[in-house]
Amino acid sequence: MDYISYKDIKYYKECATLVEGLGYKLVDLKIIPAKTITKISAIITSTDPEVSLGVNDCAKVHRLIQPRLEALISSKDVNMEVTSPGMERNIKNAAEFSIFIGRNVRV
Numbered sequence: 001m002d003y004i005s006y007k008d009i010k011y012y013k014e015c016a017t018l019v020e021g022l023g024y025k026l027v028d029l030k031i032i033p034a035k036t037i038t039k040i041s042a043i044i045t046s047t048d049p050e051v052s053l054g055v056n057d058c059a060k061v062h063r064l065i066q067p068r069l070e071a072l073i074s075s076k077d078v079n080m081e082v083t084s085p086g087m088e089r090n091i092k093n094a095a096e097f098s099i100f101i102g103r104n105v106r107v
Contacts, residue, residue: 004095006095009029012026019064019065022060022061022064024045024057025044026042026043027043027044027045028093031069041081041083042062042081044057044083052084057084062082065082066078066080091105
């Protein structure tokens with residue numbers, strides 16, 4: 001598993017600051033430009049390990065960071081998805097371990 005610092009993920013810092021202001025943590029951010037549209041995937045989690053996220057939590061984050069990302073990438077042609085990590089998430093980046101401190105994980 002690679003360690004990719006969050007500061008090396010484009011636009012992560014700008015979005016993480018906004019997400020943390022709502023009381024969540026940004027686990028992952030992927031921006032994939034295509035010919036006609038830019039696909040964005042954001043994964044968030046609660047700052048409290050005992051709290052589960054719902055659709056309303058994802059919607060709050062979506063409404064907050066989509067306009068910021070549209071401005072940063074200079075495009076309105078964006079398809080954005082915000083999700084929680086889910087119970088079966090595989091950790092993909094060693095930097096994620098710091099986000100999941102205090103939570104049960106299956107190894």
